[in-house]
Amino acid sequence: MNSLWSDASLALLQSDPELNVGPALFAVFVWAGLIGVAVSVLIILGIFFSEVRRNKVW
Amino acid sequence: MRDAFLSPGVAWTVLIVFGIGWIALGFYWGRRAGTTNQYLFAGRNVGLALATATLMATWVTGNTVMSAPEQAYLLGIWGIVGYSFAGFGLLAFAPLSVRIKKLMPNGFTSGDFVHLRYGRWVWGIFMVISIFYFLGFLVTQGMAAGLVLQALTGFPYQVGMVAIVLITTVYTLFGGMRAVIGMDFIQALLIIVCLTVVAVWAYATFGVGEVFRGLQENEPGALNLLLPAGLLFAWNTGLFAMGEIFHSNVWWQRSYASATEVNFRSFLLSGVIWMSVPVVTGSIALVALALPGRFDIPQVNMTFPIVAAELLGPVGGLLVFIVVFAALASTLSSLLTTSATLITEDFYRRFVNPAAPDQRVRNVSRILVAVLALLTIAMSWVYITSVYGVLLLTGALVGACVWPIACGLYWEKANANAAFWALLLGSVAGLTFYFTVSSFAAALLGLVVSAVIMVGGTLLRPQSFDWSTLAKAGTSARSEGETREHVGGEQ
Numbered sequence: 012m013n014s015l016w017s018d019a020s021l022a023l024l025q026s027d028p029e030l031n032v033g034p035a036l037f038a039v040f041v042w043a044g045l046i047g048v049a050v051s052v053l054i055i056l057g058i059f060f061s062e063v064r065r066n067k068v069w
Numbered sequence: 070m071r072d073a074f075l076s077p078g079v080a081w082t083v084l085i086v087f088g089i090g091w092i093a094l095g096f097y098w099g100r101r102a103g104t105t106n107q108y109l110f111a112g113r114n115v116g117l118a119l120a121t122a123t124l125m126a127t128w129v130t131g132n133t134v135m136s137a138p139e140q141a142y143l144l145g146i147w148g149i150v151g152y153s154f155a156g157f158g159l160l161a162f163a164p165l166s167v168r169i170k171k172l173m174p175n176g177f178t179s180g181d182f183v184h185l186r187y188g189r190w191v192w193g194i195f196m197v198i199s200i201f202y203f204l205g206f207l208v209t210q211g212m213a214a215g216l217v218l219q220a221l222t223g224f225p226y227q228v229g230m231v232a233i234v235l236i237t238t239v240y241t242l243f244g245g246m247r248a249v250i251g252m253d254f255i256q257a258l259l260i261i262v263c264l265t266v267v268a269v270w271a272y273a274t275f276g277v278g279e280v281f282r283g284l285q286e287n288e289p290g291a292l293n294l295l296l297p298a299g300l301l302f303a304w305n306t307g308l309f310a311m312g313e314i315f316h317s318n319v320w321w322q323r324s325y326a327s328a329t330e331v332n333f334r335s336f337l338l339s340g341v342i343w344m345s346v347p348v349v350t351g352s353i354a355l356v357a358l359a360l361p362g363r364f365d366i367p368q369v370n371m372t373f374p375i376v377a378a379e380l381l382g383p384v385g386g387l388l389v390f391i392v393v394f395a396a397l398a399s400t401l402s403s404l405l406t407t408s409a410t411l412i413t414e415d416f417y418r419r420f421v422n423p424a425a426p427d428q429r430v431r432n433v434s435r436i437l438v439a440v441l442a443l444l445t446i447a448m449s450w451v452y453i454t455s456v457y458g459v460l461l462l463t464g465a466l467v468g469a470c471v472w473p474i475a476c477g478l479y480w481e482k483a484n485a486n487a488a489f490w491a492l493l494l495g496s497v498a499g500l501t502f503y504f505t506v507s508s509f510a511a512a513l514l515g516l517v518v519s520a521v522i523m524v525g526g527t528l529l530r531p532q533s534f535d536w537s538t539l540a541k542a543g544t545s546a547r548s549e550g551e552t553r554e555h556v557g558g559e560q
Contacts, residue, residue: 029293030293030295031289031294032146032292032293032294034278037146037277037281037284037292038277038278040146040348040352041277041352041355043348044268044345044348044352045265045272045349045352047342047348048264048265048342048346049261049265049269051261051342051345052261052262052265054342055118055121055254055257055258055342056258058116058117058118058121059118059119062116062117062118067116067117067328068118068119069111069112069115069116069119069247
């Protein structure tokens, strides 16, 4: 049984299907991450100062 | 191994400045932690900004900063996407967090819930899993602190490890959850800003197009969306993260601490923000993978600091130091305070002193924070490469917790015996799979086996449960005359 599972997982790991990312999708992927992480700072700070004004921080 | 990224003088200055600054800020944030509700739950009324930041910073561990780039370097796009799947744990916990707060507004720990919902046998096995997990997590963070500081600054391994654990422990000891959450807010911002600077600098220097062409020429497999190892990695990461978050008191205590109206949004927002972090750190690693002539990577787990230092010189090394320090401190402080709470509530108050007054509960929790910190130092003293493997091993155990927790929160007929066997057999099946087949699928098998037992057992033998029983959490063990303040009452 173990051998069967091992063979199956090994075969899956060694198989070689391909679907490559194109340049446009790659650019979207990278910039989405960069913009997402940068915007998140603004979101957190925006919420924070809004809560400071409304006395809702704690 | 290459030289340190920061000179000893700069490294010591930064460490001392950060140490003093962190402890002072911890005192400042925690200056009102004079009651148990403030010390352990920051008043149970934390707003959206702090709640989101603390969840995000806690989930950004040393591994997120160092291992996500490593996975990107090894598996390409799927290494990044797969690592970011860990954010699904936070997203999936969002509705559970609302339910937890609604059912147990005075709750203390995840153990509270399991004991009241399923009884002592299920609680017993759940506590074994919880303790095994938090000890493994503490040790991996302690070792990561020593290892990464050694590489960045040239400090001896033990010096870096002890420095970060001690600084974290001091501000946690005095300020409790208020200090942890306050510091997490600052640390979350530091992590995000420093990462953004390095990543934007890298892609502004080389351009996305050049990196893409470099990958096509040198590592075309990195762009393959059907990489089997990447798919397995992604699945296991997502399920492991669900198990970690669903069972761990780190996240339950945050649910109790947050204001009711922000619970759902804070987990959702922090999950989305967190998922962009491995994308950014991984994208930095892709630059090194695409341009092998430009970057020499002798150790794959040092990809991120090498790229940052090559691009930005000592400033890059400093930015990496800040990110790593903030990531480790936020995670360690959360683990220390929530693990101490778990032991205080589920052992001390349950068995030793059920009528312990407010001050005693706080003091016991403080002592346990110090004990756990010393234990972390002792267990991390000698670096063992297989420790991360031990943490991965807990994937089988925490994976088995997902369904008993979720069913217990939502399904009135959830069967306690089924929960017991789901936890036990799910863990055994996952561990067996881990050792005999693949560590990649341990969490998956633990989760599937426990799901079948939990759902099947409940359908065969449904039990009824009075939801109002859970409202006793955090109050039943206390005497009538004790002095704890009204929940969420103080501002």
